[in-house]
Ligand code: SF4
């Protein structure tokens with residue numbers, strides 16, 4: 001029987017799906033290269049054509065059906081029957097987050113062009129009292145311990161809050177994907193600890209309030225035990241609305257405000273503040 005050479009093997013067609021479309025790649029061609037042939041652009045920073053892909057920046061991550069963690073498309077090869085999505089909400093949130101972090105150190109002369117580029121990507125360089133104080137650990141796009149997509153969900157949370165609330169002083173929000181707490185949820189004004197929630201094990205969070213460091217040191221208290229992510233933005237909004245409505249002027253921090261109240265008072269007050277806002 002005639003043997004198939006390594007070179008012939010590399011040239012063999014690989015049939016897989018890209019954003020729902022049937023495509024044909026090769027076993028020696030990465031997902032980002034096949035995507036390019038089909039006119040699908042995937043953001044990338046450390047990958048350059050004809051250079052060895054090292055997979056360092058993770059700006060090019062895509063979702064592969066059946067895989068828990070997003071994959072860097074610049075150094076991942078397709079397999080027959082694979083289903084790859086480059087533009088799911090999860091993949092896009094992660095791609096944007098990486099770009100946002102890596103673009104933070106640029107020469108002065110390039111600033112206007114980069115600002116415009118960020119706006120084109122749906123990002124913003126202006127720090128708000130919410131986004132400027134937001135911290136998220138790696139999350140399940142890069143860490144096997146994480147129960148949740150902390151970075152993508154941090155972005156979704158910031159977008160929700162910024163569209164509804166204007167803070168005149170920052171409130172720190174820390175999202176962490178597991179009890180290792182790389183983002184230190186227990187010392188944030190608001191801390192979110194990633195969990196799987198309910199019988200369906202959907203991604204969600206426990207919410208803590210009133211954690212602090214240094215002279216304000218103290219661990220946050222758990223105000224909500226296990227909420228699906230779909231409910232988290234609304235609950236955090238309620239806590240912030242309550243703070244804005246009942247604080248003793250702008251001089252009272254969220255930390256002081258929450259530490260002065262029982263958990264029941266915070267839960268009930270947050271619910272009432274949300275109802276009031278939706279009337
Ligand atoms: S907190 Fe947990 S999930 Fe997040 S980066 Fe650290 S180990 Fe990973």
Ligand code: FES
Pocket residue numbers: 043044045046047054055056057058059060061072073074075
């Ligand atoms: S482009 Fe940097 S990891 Fe793929």
